[in-house]
Amino acid sequence: MTGNPRTRERILAAAERLLAERGPVSMGAIAQAAGVSRQALYLHFDDRAELLLATVDHIDSSGPLAELRRWVSEAPDGLTAVARFVELHAEYSPHIIEVARTIDAGRLTDPDLEAAWSDRMEGRRNACGRLIRWVAEDGALDPCWSPDGATDYLWSQTSLRVWDDLVNARGWSRDRYVTTMQRTVRRALAGP
Amino acid sequence: MTGNPRTRERILAAAERLLAERGPVSMGAIAQAAGVSRQALYLHFDDRAELLLATVDHIDSSGPLAELRRWVSEAPDGLTAVARFVELHAEYSPHIIEVARTIDAGRLTDPDLEAAWSDRMEGRRNACGRLIRWVAEDGALDPCWSPDGATDYLWSQTSLRVWDDLVNARGWSRDRYVTTMQRTVRRALAGP
DNA sequence: GCAGCGCTTGACACATTGTCAAGTAGACTC
DNA sequence: GAGTCTACTTGACAATGTGTCAAGCGCTGC
DSSP states (O other), X not given: OOSOHHHHHHHHHHHHHHHHHHSSOOHHHHHHHHTSOHHHHHHHOSSHXXXXXXXXXXXXXXXXXXXXXXXXXXXXXXXXXHHHHHHHHHHHHHHHHHHHHHHHHHXXXXXXXXXXXXXXXXHHXXXXXXXXXXXXXXXXXXXXXXXXXXXXHHHHHTSHHHHIIIIIISOOOHHHHHHHHHHHHHHHHHOO | OOSOHHHHHHXXXXXXXXXXXXXXXXXXXXXXXXXXXXXXXXXXXSSHHHHHXXXXXXXXXXXXXXXXXHHHHTOSSHHHHHHHHHXXXXXXXXXXXXXXXXXXXXXXXXXXXXXXXXXXXXXXXXXXXXXXXXXXHTTOSOTXXXXXXXXXXXXXXXXXXXXXXIIIISOOOHHHHHHHHHHHHHHHHHOO
């Protein structure tokens, strides 16, 4: 909305930190942490949903995402790119897991949040589709897959949810997650 | 708590129906749908968390879960049991997905819900552990897996989250989910 | 000096959860 | 038939959270 961009930045930084530390937090808590009034939040964001989504975008643009994406795209072949994609998620998921959980929860009741989050999921699925086409062009995709099926599979395997289950719920290390998922995804996509 | 078991049943049935139809609903809405006062809910359940968990238990015990479990345990060998386990989830997940989503969302802020849901997850993981031991005893488990690792993997693959992503978000049919997951899980566990 | 932007202050309506106290209707007992 | 107990109702309340509104204040640029 309107308002000073530096204040907006302060709010987003506070939201990012609080969500990472405490999980779901109230608008009041974010305002307090940012050192502004609760009303100031509504000068910059229409509602809680918009603030949460802006926080994700902020993490995306201020974190290592762009560099990791470039690294994936510079892989020598499709299957290596998929392996790097798994590593990208192992690296990046910790940065957004808490915000993502909060949005994922709010999605159930807030149509705006649902729509925006679906868009993001769609973007990630497109990235998966490009990787699968790459693998297929290399002739490395097992013929039992349709391109769409393989895309959906890769998308579901590299979701925050699976990462969250294995790393946070089951306590896997980053390396264990990467090694295991690279092996299973490769076996699934490329075949024996 | 106290109260007439038939009233309790009415409340649980209403909660089950409303959650399936509308996702997260308020205590007031459940009471109204059950034809009792909102206070009656608190005569039967300490709080919202307990009602949600009782609703899951109610679905478990009134639905096809027991029979499906027996069917899995009667498989001729470990890998067939795993395949049936995938089918069990394809069959059963639609029954509990909405309640599970609601609990999963509430888990972030409610420690009781978190603890109870973790217990349930632990139970499901134990079932996965038994299947993996069965596969290993058959000599069919790829040596690259540790028993724990394979258990966690099977547990994460057969989670409601992966099922939800593929079937609800991506629109896969029940059969497509079953066929694909059976193939990928088998390849991952048994090797080429 | 002053106009306007950005933020603050304090209030409000509304929804939701969980609690409390008093009341009621029916069944069961003596 | 009077009394009692159980299960539920009714209506109120506190606490917490979201989103809105109106008035005010301070700094900056003209």
